Amino acid sequence: xxxxxxxxxxxxxxxxxxxxxxxxxxxxxxxxxxxxxxxxxxxxxxxxxxxxxxxxxxxxxxxxxxxxxxxxxxxxxxxxxxxxxxxxxxxxxxxxxxxxxxxxxxxxxxxxxxxxxxxxxxxxxxxxxxxxxxxxxxxxxxxxxxxxxxxxxxxxxxxxxxxxxxxxxxxxxxxxxxxxxxxxxxxxxxxxxxxxxxxxxxxxxxxxxxxxxxxxxxxxxxxxxxxxxxxxxxxxxxxxxxxxxxxxxxxxxxxxxxxxxxxxxxxxxxxxxxxxxxxxxxxxxxxxxxxxxxxxxxxxxxxxxxxxxxxxxxx
Amino acid sequence: xxxxxxxxxxxxxxxxxxxxxxxxxxxxxxxxxxxxxxxxxxxxxxxxxxxxxxxxxxxxxxxxxxxxxxxxxxxxxxxxxxxxxxxxxxxxxxxxxxxxxxxxxxxxxxxxxxxxxxxxxxxxxxxxxxxxxxxxxxxxxxxxxxxxxxxxxxxxxxxxxxxxxxxxxxxxxxxxxxxxxxxxxxxxxxxxxxxxxxxxxxxxxxxxxxxxxxxxxxxxxxxxxxxxxxxxxxxxxxxxxxxxxxxxxxxxxxxxxxxxxxxxxxxxxxxxxxxxxxxxxxxxxxxxxxxxxxxxxxxxxxxxxxxxxxxxxxxxxxxxxxxxxx
Numbered sequence: 001x002x003x004x005x006x007x008x009x010x011x012x013x014x015x016x017x018x019x020x021x022x023x024x025x026x027x028x029x030x031x032x033x034x035x036x037x038x039x040x041x042x043x044x045x046x047x048x049x050x051x052x053x054x055x056x057x058x059x060x061x062x063x064x065x066x067x068x069x070x071x072x073x074x075x076x077x078x079x080x081x082x083x084x085x086x087x088x089x090x091x092x093x094x095x096x097x098x099x100x101x102x103x104x105x106x107x108x109x110x111x112x113x114x115x116x117x118x119x120x121x122x123x124x125x126x127x128x129x130x131x132x133x134x135x136x137x138x139x140x141x142x143x144x145x146x147x148x149x150x151x152x153x154x155x156x157x158x159x160x161x162x163x164x165x166x167x168x169x170x171x172x173x174x175x176x177x178x179x180x181x182x183x184x185x186x187x188x189x190x191x192x193x194x195x196x197x198x199x200x201x202x203x204x205x206x207x208x209x210x211x212x213x214x215x216x217x218x219x220x221x222x223x224x225x226x227x228x229x230x231x232x233x234x235x236x237x238x239x240x241x242x243x244x245x246x247x248x249x250x251x252x253x254x255x256x257x258x259x260x261x262x263x264x265x266x267x268x269x270x271x272x273x274x275x276x277x278x279x280x281x282x283x284x285x286x287x288x289x290x291x292x293x294x295x296x297x298x299x300x301x302x303x304x305x306x307x308x309x310x311x312x313x314x315x
Numbered sequence: 316x317x318x319x320x321x322x323x324x325x326x327x328x329x330x331x332x333x334x335x336x337x338x339x340x341x342x343x344x345x346x347x348x349x350x351x352x353x354x355x356x357x358x359x360x361x362x363x364x365x366x367x368x369x370x371x372x373x374x375x376x377x378x379x380x381x382x383x384x385x386x387x388x389x390x391x392x393x394x395x396x397x398x399x400x401x402x403x404x405x406x407x408x409x410x411x412x413x414x415x416x417x418x419x420x421x422x423x424x425x426x427x428x429x430x431x432x433x434x435x436x437x438x439x440x441x442x443x444x445x446x447x448x449x450x451x452x453x454x455x456x457x458x459x460x461x462x463x464x465x466x467x468x469x470x471x472x473x474x475x476x477x478x479x480x481x482x483x484x485x486x487x488x489x490x491x492x493x494x495x496x497x498x499x500x501x502x503x504x505x506x507x508x509x510x511x512x513x514x515x516x517x518x519x520x521x522x523x524x525x526x527x528x529x530x531x532x533x534x535x536x537x538x539x540x541x542x543x544x545x546x547x548x549x550x551x552x553x554x555x556x557x558x559x560x561x562x563x564x565x566x567x568x569x570x571x572x573x574x575x576x577x578x579x580x581x582x583x584x585x586x587x588x589x590x591x592x593x594x595x596x597x598x599x600x601x602x603x604x605x606x607x608x609x610x611x612x613x614x615x616x617x618x619x620x621x622x623x624x625x626x627x628x629x630x631x632x633x634x635x636x637x638x639x640x641x
Contacts, residue, residue: 069436069437069440115616115620119620119623119624120623120624120627121619121620121623122573124376124378124436125563125573125619126619128378128560129560129612129615129616129619130616132557132560132608132611132612132615132616133609133612133613133616135608136605136606136608136609136610136611136612137609139605139608139609140603140605140606140609143603143605245440245441245444248437248440248441252437258434258437288452290448290451290452290455290456291448291452292448293444293445293447293448293451294444294445294448294449294452295448296444296448297441297442297443297444297445297448298441298445300437300440300441300444301427301433301437301438301441301442301445304433304434304437304438304441305431305433308431308432308433
């Protein structure tokens with residue numbers, strides 16, 4: 001019994017230890033990563049990079065808890081970013097743009113949800129096809145061009161304070177943490193993710209739960225897309241190609257289980273931080289950025305491998 | 316004859332209707348040059364779809380096909396570009412390198428999925444990322460082009476008016492048909508696809524079958540990658556991106572279902588030609604590249620939706636029949 005508790009805690013905190021170990025490693029072996037007198041890169045990681053990755057990872061974590069992978073993520077962000085650009089160019093109103101973005105995100109999420117629940121396509125295939133279509137629509141809308149004209153108020157709204165992105169990501173994480181731990185809907189998500197048949201037999205409507213969860217995923221992504229567009233200062237249809245891999249790697253290394261029903265905000269955040277520290281640290285070590293994609297792929301395989309080992313031990 | 320017609324999957328009829336539409340409305344669609352063009356364009360995707368067909372028949376899927384093709388194309392192109400005056404042997408070695416690169420990825424997929432029972436989606440998806448990344452690292456973002464005529468002739472040389480690459484595709488397909496329809500391996504593969512548990516309990520070595528399937532899929536993707544370099548005369552880090560999606564669609568049009576164990580590679584062969592013909596028609600109708608992507612996506616998604624729904628309807632029908640007898 002005691003042994004089991006220790007094992008569980010070790011499993012839970014091993015990711016945090018890994019994060020700290022990586023941080024210390026890069027601090028020691030590079031000059032520019034972090035030192036007690038040099039906080040600029042640390043601030044860069046925490047306020048400029050992590051918020052985006054955390055939201056991606058959170059959205060992916062929710063879909064993985066439900067045994068699905070959202071492969072439409074990158075195209076989703078590209079299309080929402082284009083919509084934001086269009087609305088801003090037409091109206092110069094940040095409020096309208098944000099509302100349009102949230103609406104578009106929800107719409108894409110619903111599309112995914114309908115394909116998965118009503119039609120019954122496997123999430124992997126459904127979202128992969130959606131990725132293709134949504135990216136195509138974004139390309140048709142902008143046709144290889146870009147939108148820079150955001151009006152005078154949109155970018156300052158996000159960039160006046162360096163902490164805005166961090167704040168937004170923290171609020172969203174707090175909201176989802178509450179949803180997961182305190183609401184019935186949160187319990188339903190885990191129930192459906194763990195065993196859909198059992199959940200249905202105990203009176204939960206799994207299709208409804210999945211549909212709402214996928215819609216929420218879309219909404220989180222649209223927030224990420226708005227932040228991303230504001231930060232980048234340009235809306236273009238080709239962004240976000242590598243986001244899916246990053247998000248999958250972040251959620252899995254955070255401890256979200258491929259077999260469904262395991263994971264949460266804590267896993268999403270820790271996983272995203274590990275990935276951001278790893279990729280940022282590698283650049284400081286002088287590894288060419290072309291290697292990043294290879295490393296992200298290996299991180300996925302390794303985290304699946306460790307989960308495999310852990311499960312075998314528990315058996 | 317009637318029996319053969321009955322065996323043609325419903326989706327193919329729909330797709331053929333679409334081809335008929337182009338035959339009537341698209342300009343120059345049926346002239347000889349365009350038909351040869353369609354055959355030539357479908358050749359490489361036929362070879363790759365054979366691998367995809369194997370994995371889907373066994374109830375799983377190989378998402379790494381596009382990435383593996385790219386990695387194989389880029390690495391073999393890099394090797395060949397270094398040679399000053401290439402001989403026939405050099406060309407052979409280049410092809411072997413491409414096939415070897417594909418086999419390495421296939422081997423890794425196979426080991427991780429068959430032996431260690433990792434989630435096949437994730438493994439092949441991660442392998443896709445790794446292979447694209449390697450292609451990126453190897454090329455450094457540059458495009459490699461301008462290969463010698465002898466290398467290009469492997470696919471482009473015209474025999475009786477038809478380019479070599481079509482013959483290669485037909486030969487590979489015949490080999491694969493033989494493998495799946497006539498050998499023990501093929502029979503076991505169907506058994507594994509229909510029900511892994513039943514197959515294992517009747518003494519089939521499921522691990523070995525699955526491993527061989529992924530190895531073959533990687534090998535064929537690698538071969539497809541080199542052929543692509545020879546055919547298009549260039550290689551870059553995204554030369555074959557999205558090919559797994561097209562291959563998936565070819566296979567589904569051909570009547571192989573995601574459930575596994577249903578359909579045959581002959582369908583994948585026909586499906587590849589039909590989808591290429593449809594894409595060619597869209598092009599001739601003057602659709603821009605971007606619209607083509609949207610249409611392809613929607614078309615493929617529709618095919619998948621129809622397949623999934625019809626499979627489900629078949630299942631309910633069968634259950635009802637059982638209840639009636641009881």
